[in-house]
Amino acid sequence: MGKLYFSEEMSQKLSKIYSRGLVMVEAPAGYGKTTAVRWAMRDVPSEQIHWFTAVTCLQDTSLDWFIRQIGQLDQDAGAALRQLGFLNRSNVSIAADILANLEVSEPCYLIVDNFQFIGDNWPLPLLQALADRRRDELHVILISQNFGKLRAVFENTTNVYRFSSRDLLLNRKNIAEYGQQLGLNLSRQQTETIYRNTEGWAAAVSLYFEHLCQDGGGLPEFQDMDALLHEFFWGKLSREEQDMLLRVAVFDYIREEQLPEIAPGQEAALSGLLVRIPLMHHDQRERISYPHELLRHFLLRMLNTAPGDFRSQVYESAGEIYRRADNNKKAVECFFRAGNDEKLFSCELTGLLNEKFGDTSYTALAQTVLKRCPAGLLAAWPLSMLRLCVTLFAGTDFDGFAAELERAHDIIAENGDPQLMGEWHIVAAFREFPNIAGMKAHYLAAESLMTEPSRIFTPREPYMFGTPSMWYLFYRKPGWMMETAEELRDMLEVYNRLTNHHGAGAYELYLGEALSVQGKFDESDIYAHKAAMLSERWQNASVTYGAALLLGINAIYQSDMISLQKAIEYLENKALAYPFLQHTAINTQMAETVRGYLLGLMMEPDRSAEWARGPADMLNDLTFTNFMAKTNRITDLILRKEYKRAIASVEASLSLDSRLISLSTRNFMCVGLALCYLAIGLPNRAADWLDQSLTLAEQDKNYTFLACFRKYLSILFLLPSMKKKHGKAIQEIKALEIHYTKAEESRIFFMLEKYPEQMGQLTEREREVAQLVAAGLRNKEIAEKLFISEETVKSHIRSIFNKTNIDRRSRLVELLK
Template identity: 30%
Template sequence: MTTVKRYNTKKLYFPERITAALGEIFDYPLAAVEAPMGYGKTTAVREYLNKSTAHVLWQMVYDNSLSNFWQAFSNLFSQVDTDCGQKLLFLGFPADSVSLQEALGIIAKTELSARTVLVIDDYHLVETTEIDRFIEFLALNRITNLHIVLIARFIGLQSREELLLKGYLYHIAQETFELTPQEIAGYYKTCGIGLKGSEADELYAVTRGWISALYLLMPEFIATGGCAPEKCIYRLIEQAVYTSLSVEMQEFLLTLCIFDSFTFEQAVHMWGKDNAGELLAELTGKNIFVKYDARTRTYYPHSIFTGFLREVLVCKALHHRHDLYQKAAHWHLKNGEYPVARRYFYECGDFDNILVALEADKAADYIFAARDTELLKSYLEECPQEVKARHHYAMLNYALHLFVHNEMTLFSELCREFIGNIHTDESLDARARESLSGEAELLLSFTAYNDLKRMSAHYRAAWELLGRSSSVCYNRTNWTFGSYSVLYLYYRESGKLEETVRDLRQSLPCYARLTNGHGSGAEYVMEAERYFNTGDFVNAEIVLHKALYHARTGMQTGIIICALFLQIRLAIVQGDSSGIAAGLQQLRTAITGGRRHLFLHTVELCEGYLYAILQQADKIPHWIAEGRVNDSCLLFPAIGAFNMVYGRVLLVRGEYLKLIGSAEYFFDTAAIFPNLLGHIYTYIYLAAANKRICKEAEALSNLRSALDIAMADKLYMPFVENCDYIKPLLKKLAESGFCREDIGKILALCASRQKTVARIVRNHCFRGAPKLTRREQEIACLAAKGMNNREIGERLFISENTVKTQLKSVFEKLGISSRVLLKQRLDSTNCNKLSEFHSPGD
């Protein structure tokens, strides 16, 4: 016989958290239960009081009539004491101090049971200061055994803050009634519906814990196992909230619903009338699904309410929507929020202004482009040719974004298109055309990227045409693309490294003139790296100080990081633990002091390389250990530098087969420009991995390939730093007569370095990458998921102040300053692995 599953969608559900909150009303003379319609506040209060031993007096408010309120109030007290009710009715509403005292005396003399609760439901309909004053007066005088509970969508008591501070008022807010995903699962289980964790999360994402919405979605969930369209929720909002608002308020909300959040200034700009402040005050004061965060000075509409309003907006005339998008776009354009401005201009088909926003965009690190390149491509594909042809500087910016994200085919096509446009644009005078031709030459230098001789020719041509700095390439863009090594970026031909260093030293001054000092110090970093890799540590350190001076003078964060990383590698050679610690600290300071958080992943790459060299796998950032380069802010030319670190990490973790399988990708990436250092390291890693799986012939062949490239330039340190894996192979090759002299030099350097590394690891004299305590990690993960301090405190049963203090510590430890960066950082560490992340003993 088939068993039919039974559901009871009428079941009530109250988490212990809500029950505990309601239990505190007996500790105060006055309680305010405040939440928008449909949060179950009335039901919760009624059910709780029905189960208590209290005597309940329940008064409903239907309008703002003073006389109706007083008659209902007096009749309630007639249930306790007929004489009391009659006296109150005869007294009339107490509108002055004398009658207030009289009313107080009448009620106080009434023999109330041990716990009497006067509930005034829908109190927001009162909207009368006289009644507010009367309720406040009763609370301040603490009538024995009487507890007053006001249930309302919003409560505007004039002395609210004073009553709270002095302990007369207990406030239960909307958040108390918002069910968490776990509680949603509990509610549905009570009704006979079993939810998986992901399903509870999905329901929470749709409803934000709004009990009425969860109830309305239940039949659809029973029928289909999924969430219903939000139409039924929207009908509820329309009937219970929207239709009761004034026409002006409805229009005001529709004007702002295109934003997920907004500021007062945005609201004034969008509304265009002088009463925006009054309307906002009414919205927040009456709890109409809009919260105000005083800390950020931002208004946050409820996501469900916003969704409903956008549905209404769709029904408006097209020109009305376009007017809103235009206003929003110009707001973001004026405030330098260019990607958002472009999105709104696109919504109303304004391609001219899309390109105006692109022209104005000086995203110093192309940080938005990783997310925005696909959007830019779609905009420009649809953009009419004649529009593109008159926005030359926008096309230059677009070309740079394409280059750094490896859209090389499209980049080359755009360069040709740009040059054609400036030659056919009759609106340009001779000087303007010459300047744009100079910009084109600078743009074309990227088509020759990492071939310094060809790039230099373009620089000279650009300077001859421009005679001034570029309007597109400037000194705050990311010269290193996130790489920790200049040598990696420009070493492209075996046997010509010294010549390449010289080429960079000769070409960079011209480029720096064109870009107001962009790349300052890079030539000295590359020279210092060459010295270091050849084992000339003295000259490496001398030139490194020169590099740091020029990079800091030019405020070139990426180059400063390259120099500091080389300093740390020198400190390892010298056995200088304190130097390593100082270098790690300076790496963090370089990005926090200059607010260049794009380089956070570059710094972590440096740390990951250090810990891999020191065989401390547990300290390697998770995103590196898991090979998740796409989760980082590294731009395409630096991906091969990531592979150089990741390959060593795979060795340290013993993932030899994975390393061998990844080698082809490593080679392909390093071959694009090309980057010979990537080839050298990959061959070394292959040799080490093949040796570990007993394929010695392949290992020796791999090592020969690495030596063939590197020894033409006497690059010893890639082998020295990996001697812990390849030393036997080096000895065997030397015994066979292959590169005997060079291998002898490598082994001598290795012998000295092994001792210093052992001493550093043994002494643990430097601080590792910052570690969070278990509590800090819990808070950080919740913050990264978008929860505010109050919500985090409620989840973890700690105060908001504790959350704030702990988050400050997290930001300091991780070298970041915003929740956006925190999300990026924790996406790259994996919040689920708490045991791997917190400090020992926490």
């Protein structure tokens, strides 16, 4: 529509943009956020306005763009910001100081649209610095559907102005005035109908008015935006125009120079059509059209109902355009939707682990493609076939992996290429996992065949699918923890020769983790640093993340917050900074796994990523990459005192495939179950699980995790059966030098403090009395058995009650039976 409407009240609010240092505009799609800001900028000279629009399919360059704009205002400030490099916790305070000292005398508006796509990449202190700057002529405007945690920036800062969805809605009076502006004299009933059907949603109101301006007549009732678009816009287009628009449905934005590729021979008609359709923004300077999210989703739904041949043609054409633009992920998605597996196989199927292609996971994509592909096509693209086999294993489709691996073997054997058969053996080693000797045998077989390094296992595919703990992966046999380290070292020597050190640092990381669980933190830190140096040299991101995690764990267990800060800085400076992993799902999951695990140990799981905070009893989406992070869901349940649900979740997890539930994981879970059963008053069940944990842990002296909760477990340590079977282990756990205070500070098991460790301070006679009480004897029977008076028995029982903070006989029976 040609005319825009803004109420007087809204106009006054928009004028705040000219005086505030930071403006945050937040509302869902269709509320007119961008339109409102553009209207507010209508009289501002174009040279003062600098606009950045984020899109999902492009790498985020918003911070680089922002720094370039600052450099235009102040060369020294821009140079200083560029010199800092990747912004993280260690240097963002310097960046904030640079912005705080910046002086801008001429009006400058820096606008970032679609901030919801890139907000996580903007450090909070940087935004805080923009909010706290003294007022001058620099105005930063952020437009987002959801600011999430960044809302904290504007909560207590006067220099920030916030627009919410409520500010952007039209009331009945606004709708009537808008209609008058367009020459429409709405009746009260018409105004009410529009308001009732749109709830003041600007995008929907404009469609109603466009319908009235063009056709007049009545106002139909609609339940959703799709129905509005179909009636007022889509249904008025010719079939040819509809087909042209469906060709752009796959794109987040459309460049003018792409039109001949999108609609060959119809580019002029398509260009004119894009200008006149609703919910499409045109950047005249950049010659780019941005479909509104509502419009794009509508067009995609229309495309999915189009004839299959046409739909495949649209996706195939888009895939070629994305491939020429080096957007590998979008090209793969389009060829998959088109059903063109040959073109999909011709893409570089690397760096895609854990990606989502619309609603389809990469694992599901691999399953579908491998099942529907004929052997001839797979034979033409053997490396792509093997990469998809790896995807199945990484996504824990173990049966599918085994079946496709056998088919791959037959295809490659017929090919007769020894290099390819060597690649097959490297992939086939996963069939033996976690049997290190079996994996090594495959690697040796591969080494006898291959003359060049593997083309499948490269830095872009992080070692062991981005799992940051080698101990979690490979420690499987009680009593063989250190022997396993030596086995792993020998296996990795062969593997690294085959893959140009793809597994560099994994042995050192495993050894560091093994020392950590024994409480040998200084030695563990040394191996963590060794692992870090090797992984950086050979770009093994999994181990780099693992080293950051291990250093953080050791720091937390020793309550060393300075070392913890250094571990986090290493995570942000090194692990997150591998350029070939930027903006990939696997990198995000590795980072959030490490961060989430550390937050779990700090008893702060609510600060971890949303995907890691999902329902604890949802176990159908587990992978090697995300499993450690998702175990923090259990911590979240415990913090919320949902002990029974935590028990159900952990016990269900223990029945999962043993390739996911390692010995280390099983031990942790046994400790958690012991604590939860104690918390709900079932000490016998708790004792059973603690017995299992101690049986597993004492063979390699893996006592760190048990020692973290020894205060709560002390009541179980006093059970005669427990002392008899695990007495030495219990003493070693009590003696372990560990200063993990977070569990006690959080008081997640505060109800267990009624069973203090003072039970160990009972005299020998009091112990005898206590055990006889637990056996069910009455005071008189105890007196006769111990040859003391009944009054003396009562005196001993009072003393026992005082020392153990137990208030009745049944509690003592429950405690010691």
